[in-house]
Amino acid sequence: MILTDIVSRIYVLNLPERTDRKKEVEHTLNHIGIHWQANQVICWLAIRPVDSNQFPSLGAYGCFLSHVAALQDARHAKQGWALILEDDAVFTSDFNMQLPVLAEVLASEQADLIYLGHCHVTGEMEVTPGLNMSAAPVIGAHGYLVRIAYLDTLLPYLEGCISRPAGHPLGGRLHYDGALSLFRQFNPSCRTWIAQPSWIEQRFSRSDIQAHWWYDRWPLIRQCAAWARKIKQAWRRAPTLN
Structure with missing residues (x-):
């Protein structure tokens, strides 16, 4: 079993200029047996707006718009599940071993x-190890599944967040992950499951949401930072010796 056996569509949010991230996420998808496939694994062009529109930052606004646009596209599928991945997502080494558990939850129609x-x-x-239903607030949204039929409920709220002023x-x-948590707070009937610990991690890479101007001004610093992140990523994924 691979992920595409149980998920209708996979969206990878990627800015066109971030070819480095596209190559890295392609590698992590290949690691779990998935390759770019038309209408199933979609490299979704992320949005870089011209201003922040009163969002916390330009990147936060672009991130929000990109998630919403991908979900709007997924709604056309009518049924099944859509996986939304940010392009710094990394699947854990045992991800495929967890798929029978995930498949059972998806088939149960309880999520x-x-x-x-x-x-x-x-x-x-509040969240025990494994994949469990939980109402606990979550920080981060770099890898999540949405039941496509549920998008008729979720999307109007997210679209409203774009038009309502900050602090409403x-x-x-606000940040996209914060909007998801607020949606769940206002809609307690949303049946949310959480993998604990995460089955999808974030790669250490330069952020487009909280960019640092000096990375672009000093290429040598940017390259050194990239090397440091690769070392840190390898260290995090290295097996622990007891």
Whole structure:
């Protein structure tokens, strides 16, 4: 079993100029037996807006627009599941071993949103190891599944966040992962499952959401930072010796 056996569409959000990230995410997909396939694995062109539109940053606004645009496209499929990946996503070494558990949850029709990758679960004591239903708030959204039929409920809220001002009590112009958490808070009927620990990690790479001007001004620093991230990524994924 591979991921495309149980998921209808996979979207990889990628800025056209970030060819480095595209190559790296292609490698991590190949690692779990998946290759670019038309209408199944889609390299979705991420959006770089011309201004921040009162979002926390230009990158945060582009990230929000890119996620929403991919979900709008996924809605056309009518049924099944869509996996949204940011282009710094990395599957854990045992990811394919977890697929029977994931397939069982998808087939149970007891889920609407599944976080396979996140940075942190607020109140982690509420989430036991494995894949479990949980109402705990989540930070990060670099790898998540959405039931396509549920997009008719989720998308109007996300689209509203783009038009509402920052700080609006219903959720305005904020980071995308924050909007997902607020949606779940306002819609407790959203059946959310969380992988704990994450089955999809984030690669250490230069951020387009919180960019540092000096990376682009000093190429040598940018290259050294890239090498350091690769070393850090390899160290994190190295087996622990007991």
